[in-house]
Amino acid sequence: MNLPLCMPTPTKSQTEILSKLGIASLNPMQLESKQAIDTSKDLILLSPTGTGKTLAFLLPLIQGLDENIKEIQLLIIVPSRELAIQIEQVMREMGTGFKVNAVYGGRAGSKDRIEIKHRPAVLIGTPGRVADHLRRGAFEKEKIQTIVLDEFDKSLEIGFESEMRDILDLLPTIKQRILTSATQDVKIPKFVQLHSPIIIDYLSEKISQLKVKLVTSPTKDKLETLIQLVSNLGKQNGIIFCNFRDSIQHVSNFLSDFGISHGVFHGDMEQQDRERSLIKFRNGTHQLLLATDLAARGIDVPELGYIIHYQLPNRESEFIHRNGRTARMNVEGSAYILHYDKEKLPDFTHDAELEKLSKAALPLASDWSTIFISGGRSNKISKGDIAGFFMKQGNLKKEDLGIIELKTDCAFVGVKTDQIEKLLPKVNQMKLKEKKVRVTLI
Secondary structure (H helix, E strand, O other), X not given: OOOOOOOOOOXXXXXXXXXXXXXXXXXXHHHHHHHHHOOOOOEEEEOOOOOOHHHHHHHHHHHOOOOOOOXXXXXXXXOXXXXXXXXXXXXXXXXXXXXXXXXXXXXXXXXXXXXXXXXXXXXXXXXXXXXXXXXXXXXXXXXXXEEEEEOHHHHOOHHHHHHHHHHHHOOOOOOEEEEEEOOOOOOOOHHHOOOOOEEEEOOOOOOOEEEEEEEEEOOOOOHHHHHHHHHHHOOOOEEEEOOOHHHHHHHHHHHHHOOOOOEEEOOOOOHHHHHHHHHHXXXXXXXXXXXXXXXXXXXXXXXXOEEEEOOOOOOHHHHHHHHOOEOOXXXXXXXXXXXXXXXXXXXXXXXXXXXXXXXXXOOOOOOEEEEEEOOOHHHOOOHHXXXXXXXXXXXXXXXXXXXXXXXXXXXXXXXXXXXXHHHHHHHOOEEEOOEEEOEEEO
16 A cells, blocks of 8 residues: 655755766656655565655665664565675765765675774675674674665575564664565565565566567577577667576677677676676666576666566566566566477466567677776875776776776776777886875776
């Protein structure tokens, strides 16, 4: 049941935050969520992927933080490392003045402990890593009164139950629980201890410009049809979804044989390699990403023109999450189902319209490449410092410089491919903000 809407005028701090994020105003779901969160009651927020759920809970919760408290006040639990990193980045971009850290598996726990020694106001983490820190007593927990379970349909699945139960048992001071998802196919267990939650449900609202299309393949492996489809789609950003790592490798080899540039993304990759795949996808080095359902939720990627189901998922909920990567926030997008003509389709694809493919040239290679720099925030290096370094020391023009991503101890920069050969000798092993940095192509 939706709350009656009132349209409050944003406070000055809200206005400043929205301006930094490039957002003119909150949408109705975000306004309704703010109103509900301000009541301090438990909340279940259901809204399609791409509608701004992260901002819907972050904005009101951050405004409720106390700058005089020097311990963690807000805990956000997420099912994947990528979602933890994404929410951390969103909060940094908000420029609130409150410290935020993300903790997750795939990196040394000692690195977490160093970062949270100076306590963040907001801690984001995956269930296993957060539970581990709580069991070890890595930080005081008495000031944590609000917990968010983002993508709760995933974080409350059986595989996370032990960790989630421990987390909630070890946090007796929780007064408000906020659960968010783009689907609701999981029964919320009793140990979550929801108390008469407010339910905001926008799942039935038609806010997406998504078109679901069916492309029929005469062969079971569907590879030739995939090449034809990708060629028809041309120079757009897109994700090809597969169900298994072996399938990704099989498709990747085939795309490489045709000289089609792409990245890969799945759970068996090292965390550093996963992050670099997403960085290259964001800056345009790769316009095509081959991925498992790990990429169906909680990753920060550019606006997608399409997604392709090379293999359909077993569950409708994952079909919905995959499709939610495109046609976000009222922008048009298409989801293509690649289907062997002798196989039966599941019921959840019944709305798909048949798409006929025409002959088309293979997609052109990207104009961008990715440069690694061995210095980051910990070296007091800013994005402006990097841009100035590349333009002054490397003689790049502004249009030759793309997206700059700044990390704690390194940075990644999109650079026009035709500038790489003459750029690297000018900037590698040179000083950037008093630090000699290694600059390499990755």
